[in-house]
Amino acid sequence: MKTTALFSVQDYSFSIGRAQILQDLNFDVTAGEYLSIIGPNGAGKTTLLKCLVGIYSEGDGKITLNGKPLEAFSRKELAIQISYVPQAETGPVAFTAGEFVLMGRYPHLSPFSSIKENDREEAIEAMRVTGTLEFVDRHLETLSGGERQKVFIAAALAQGAQTLLLDEPTTFLDPRHADDIMSTLSRLNEESGVTIISVTHDINIAALECDRVLALKDGKVAFWGSPGEIMDRKVLKNIFERNFIMADHPVTGKPYVVPGRA
């Protein structure tokens, strides 16, 4: 049986001005998969995410979604299939959490059409799943970083897309909130079958939670494989140019890494 890829990236390169950000990328993402993208700062992770969402659209090569090139979709068609949670520092938003999540229904609205009952239901459901219903009337600016991040995820879910792209969802969060976000994502992936593509800096999180890891370095694919395979000192040293110490997780028995000079 041939499973068609959700995303298929073929010979894809992208540059901003004269700076080459992504170079000759080739990989597929299967529907229902949880993919982590790791790599050093400036490797092109965020750019890759924006190319997949279609925010950047002038790359060379090809990105297809369900076999159809991204450019062939209208912005709204794309938004119904893919949603995006940007990095935390996106500037102030004057809306309440509830209004913001409801605004995620935008691709389902036509001009002049007001919000319908089912839009409201979808928004409430998205807030319930992410545990943000209690903030519904709070202004976004009064929420903590972790709460705000969860509201952004709720808004992305309300959009109704089955694929969720996140840019460093746990950076700036304390361990409890970070874990909260990670378990929400895992739950969405396992129970609702949402495809998740997440950029992260935490190798252990990448290895622990996801099905597959993509590592970028200088805009090229430095590693593409299972979480088990990334837990290798040579592989990691090649990506991050740094030595790592490996150990076995005392509870799960899976390997985990800490940076070290040894």
Place this chain on the structure above:
Amino acid sequence: MNQKKNTVILVLFFSALLVIAVAPLIGMKLTPLGAVFDPAGAGIEGEIFWKLRVPRVAVSFLAGAALAISGMVFQAIFRNSLATPFTLGVSSGAALGAAAYIRFGLPAAVFGIPGTSVSAFGGALISILLVYGITRARKGFSTATMLLAGVAVSFFFSSLNLFIQYISDFTQTFRIIRWLMGGIEVAGFDSIWRLLPFVAIGTAFVVYLTNELNQFTTGEEIAASRGVNVVRVRRILFFAASLMVGGVVAVAGPIGFVGMMSPHICRIFVGPDHRYLTPATILFGGIFLTLSDTLARTVIAPAEIPVGVITALLGGPFFIWLLLGGATEKGIL
């Protein structure tokens, strides 16, 4: 919550009706109601009322609404309450366009549309594209870059404007200077017809794009990821706002600060949602400029103060209040 917003809009609506009804009666001499409805209509008081004051109030209201709504659009796109036709140099661009037309232009209209207005629209569009381009080119899209770009563009166009005045003869120069102060001196209904199409078309685009304006205030990337065709919508909105600023500037000169204060004050009362903010801003802007103009033509009657002087006297301190963070304290952008 929404009940309160609807109430605010309703109050503004009836205030607007009241202002439009009462303002034409006020002047150097109060017009007695009898003269207004004199069936013969021949009395001098009725004449002044219908031919001078009514058109003037109509133009003030339209101009105020148009400037306010342009300010609202710029504030949404730049995500910044300091973005207005005035601070972004759009008024200066429009003024240059209009002045250039007065100096060099053919006296005739272009395809039936007054040339001053078309020329002012062109100037407005060029300056907003310039300022947006400059702000965008610097990484981070900061307030400082935006204001500096606005100041730079404003200076540049004002200098060109001075140059035009320099090479003009004495009467033309006087006309341009007087008009640059911003003033609504209209006679007859001509000015209304010169202004109305610009305001109507511009407003129609803005109302049509209400949902998109809301998305813009959360940032362009989120808007794009939610399905907004950011580039196209932004282009249409800049076009619509330039149309309105150009139309107003051609008729009334560059009147400042209406576009800054109106959307901002309305946001305090109805919040950031453009479904409520747009009607509130239109009404508030109209009321505000009509009242300012009534003040302008009565306070030292029989002489008149240019209305731009009054709005600037009110707007300057308001701008400083915003700059010092009055807006952020209130929890609005």
